[in-house]
Amino acid sequence: MNLVNIDTLTPASYNPRTVDPSRLALVKLSLEKLGWLLPCYITKDGTILSGHQRSHVALELGYTKAPAVILDGLDLNTCKAVNILFNRSTNDMDLAAIPANLKADLLKANPVEMAKELPSRTDYYPCLEGRMEPVAPLVKINSGRWNQYACAIAKSLYQYDIIMPIIADETGVIINGIGRLQMAAEKKIDNMLVIRLPRAQARFAEAMLNQLSMDFCIEEKYADLLRFNSFRRLRRTRSELGRGFVFAVIGNKPAYEFDIDNPAHMKKWMSVHGTRVIDFGAGHLTETEMLRAKGIRVTSFEPFHVDDQEQIDKTKSIHICREFLRDIASGTRYDSIFISSVLNSVPFLQDRKHIVKILAACATKNTKVYAVASSENQADFAIMTKKFLNAKAQTATKMLASYEENVTIGEIQTAPKVQKYHNPRMFYDLFKTAFQSVQAGYDTGVNVYSISANPLPLTGLREALQFEFDLPYPDGSRMGLVNEAITAFETRLGVKL
Structure with a gap:
């Protein structure tokens, strides 16, 4: 994972998300208050497979660089499949989740009010500050919270050697990535990259990472x-x-x-x-x-x-x-x-x-x-x-x-x-x-x-x-x-x- 110039990144023309201005404003608020919790995932030529909205609003906030993981060796049709997988893996979704329902749940949580307690930052890269942690203690802490569908999506990404970071609070409770943790345990992966958040940020991050999702226009792009x-x-x-x-x-x-x-x-x-x-x-x-x-x-x-x-x-x-x-x-x-x-x-x-x-x-x-x-x-x-x-x-x-x-x-x-x-x-x-x-x-x-x-x-x-x-x-x-x-x-x- 490295910092790259945002102006070298290109949105994938086949990304199936449609931009909702109200939700895009929440993406901006999330980045302002939480920074880059997850990196962008890009191809060797800079095409974005995950991180379209974040890289867009980052420029408005004054960021010039974004954290990115470069994925090499994927042909176009594989890139399209991986792009869809990322769209399902960023949130801890269940099988029947659709963005419209997630939006309703997010608005009930009143994220704007939650954000008022948090300071604003425009040079914050928590994903670069994460550390490799053993999987076993996290599994014990989060026992009984498993999400089989999120695990299946994580396994699908893993077949392309992609393991996204886990976001946890100070006590080790998973905020985002419960399926990824479950996948790691089942695949007998010993250590994973974990980003820990203080309690003040954790509640806000849980809502933004798991319920903030754009609508799909897959019928047009795909x-x-x-x-x-x-x-x-x-x-x-x-x-x-x-x-x-x-x-x-x-x-x-x-x-x-x-x-x-x-x-x-x-x-x-x-x-x-x-x-x-x-x-x-x-x-x-x-x-x-x-x-x-x-x-x-x-x-x-x-x-x-x-x-x-x-x-x-x-x-x-x-x-x-x-x-x-x-x-x-x-x-x-x-x-x-x-x-x-x-x-x-x-x-x-x-x-x-x-x-x-x-x-x-x-x-x-x-x-x-x-x-x-x-x-x-x-x-x-x-x-x-x-x-x-x-x-x-x-x-x-x-x-x-x-x-x-x-x-x-x-x-x-x-x-x-x-x-x-x-x-x-x-x-x-x-x-x-x-x-x-x-x-x-x-x-x-x-x-x-x-x-x-x-x-x-x-x-x-x-x-x-x-x-x-x-x-x-x-x-x-x-x-x-x-x-x-x-x-x-x-x-x-x-x-x-």
Whole structure:
């Protein structure tokens, strides 16, 4: 940790925080009264990963230098993930904490009144005055105060060799960093950097460090990253047809009870779904290949196909999408279209509307579209909303997103991914934007389903194709198939889009 010139630091363009003037004033007050309790964390070129607001208000207070830890060897997408982790690790948050609620709690504490007792300083760097202390005595003092979620975030930072300091009062009670202390104990780290505060500062510091947090605008700064991170993970590889492919045949029975190798089962399946289908959002192509092996004509679409290292294979993905467009242009009339376990991972409502519009353009008056996605009754979401808690949930690196109802962001330590948890009303409203007939409800209690038919007129299809066939990739490129997509659908539909 060293002092660096503040004017050499650059805010990260992808930092998802939005600045609230009232909270920024409190950041300034905190720095004025407490100094730099925590350092900035920056890249080798001076891009700030943690410390945006503090470095900004420091200039107004007359600081010319800021304490900083330089993180080297991180690529851009890792920097983005670490940036989100820092935004969750500075405060001792619990699993369901959102900045708006923290702000309300902070205002109740009346920090401005608390600050009146403290002297103002503009050359104060307590984080440089901290000392390495043994972890074991601090663990004993703070026993019973553990925060599993904060510990999980600290562990995620630790995988990048990042350990933030702990802030404690004179008696060793942790003011900020209880998750970091817990992580150190579990990782058997003997000593940690500890900054001790006198009692007069401790109460004020506890409120400012744990409840002062800016709102997220992750939907703006991280939109493309959330889109390409929607790929189906390798751990989700299936050995049987997914729920969306079988619910209309087997009802509420588990999906594994449908045996694709049982002739009677397949005969019933074909009586419902026909022999010409689309697998939209085909993932690893598991269902596509299983159905093709049974003589079903399957057109698959998957923009983010991954290799065995769980890296998006852009070449393979574009090949799949081009084959999809070839089949679309051929005029194939489909009996069924499946979109199974896909709409949970599409990060934004408008994106989902574009997809539904494309599904409608693929359908005829005799086609039915079958969709299944996780509902708000799923345990993962119930945990986030504190309907119940368990140890596994509290160790997950997730957060509630505030830009849309029932949205979480998980895997924030590696490849941040959105999960949208639907209810039947949401599914109905979504598919009603492109179909005259929509039936929606709960499936097995933890999923939602819809069956849609009779596509509406094609208003908005061109815009949908411009979106879906120009999706982003991690290397900064885009799919680039918009013109091919428009041509294919114009050929299929016999219209000029």
